[in-house]
Amino acid sequence: MADTIPPSVPRLVDKLRSNSRPALIWYGQDGERVELSGRVLDNWVAKTANLWVDExxxxxxxxxxxxxxxxxxxLAAVLGTWRMGAAVRAVDPLDGGAEAGxxxxxxxVDAQGAPPPLLDRVPPGARAVLLDRPALSLGYRxxxxxxxxxxYCAEVRAHADVYAGLEEPAPDGAALAGTEGVLEHGRLLPAAGELGAERESSWGRASAVHVPGRRMDTELLLRVLxxxxxxxxxxxxDRPADPADAAWRSVLAAENATAF
Structure with missing residues (x-):
């Protein structure tokens, strides 16, 4: 797998654009299910990248x-950030994780619909962005x-479905900062390919793979890639997904999915 993956996230996004099959399937705590084809996910990534640049x-x-x-x-915000060459630092939303610079x-927003405390502690020179939680939200209510x-939900839809900015982020530019250190743009997909190569043989003919976890740490994001x-x-x-739970096993069966 490591020899066949695209060389960068922008090229992976380009690959998704021609895919009408499901690429991202989301299950929320309140029973929401959202399915995005590769083409639709590409649109969200491009719109996010354009929003970041234009606004x-x-x-x-x-x-x-x-x-x-x-x-x-x-996840769309992460991919859109990488698409336009910036870096992501995932932080605890209850923590003062934003930093100068x-x-x-x-x-x-949290499960009750309230903005996270993270947005109350925005450093000088930074802009706060609110993501609404309901799957089909057209704007924070x-x-x-x-x-x-x-x-985000109110503004992103007005932006173009194609991102026409830089062709490739600098390979040695920071892409993902986590507790394990900083991963460069040029290492994102190779590192993801190494993880996938370890597990792909066990996925068999499954058309989907469940990536466990409820926090976007480095390992989860690399598994998604x-x-x-x-x-x-x-x-x-974002809900518990216990492999021993019969209801969850039925979800995976319905999606023809296996575990990472």
Whole structure:
């Protein structure tokens, strides 16, 4: 697998564009199911990249602090950030994780619909961005936090479905900062390919792979990339997904999915 994956996230996104099959399947705690084909996921990635550039003035090399809650919109935000060459630093949304020098701070509303405390602690020079949680939200229905907060769901739809910015991020530029250190753009897909190569033989004929975890740490994000690069759909969820649970096994069976 490591020899066949695209060389970069932008090229992986280009590959998704021609795929009408499911690429991302999301299960939320309230029973939501969202299915995005490769083409639709590519659209969200491009729209996010364009939003970052057009509205936030982000550029390659900038850092986006992103609450590490797992949600399909959070994954679109990560991929869109990499598409336009910036770096992601996933942080605890309850923590003061944003740092001086961050250019954007992105937070997902909590299960009760309230903005995360992360957006109350935006460093000077950064812009706050709110991701709404309901799967089909067209905009946050509550009162936006004080300050200059961008409503992702309300704004992203107006942006182009194709990103026409830089062709490739600098291979040695920071892409993902985590507790394990910093991973460069040029290492994202090779590292994902190494993870996928260890497990792909056990996936058999499954058309989808469930990536466990409820926080977007480095390993989860690399596993997501490995599944997408391998041409299968990735199944993610923000609810407990116990392999011993009969209901969850039926979900995986319905999706023709296996575990990572």
């Amino acid at each position: 936030l003035d982000l550029a390659a090399g900038d850092v986006v602090a992103l609450g590490d809650d797992l949600h399909w919109r959070s 961050d250019r954007a701070v992105v937070g997902l 509550g009162d936006l936090p004080g300050g200059d907060v961008l409503d 490995a599944v997408l690069a391998g041409g299968r759909a990735v199944v993610v969820t």
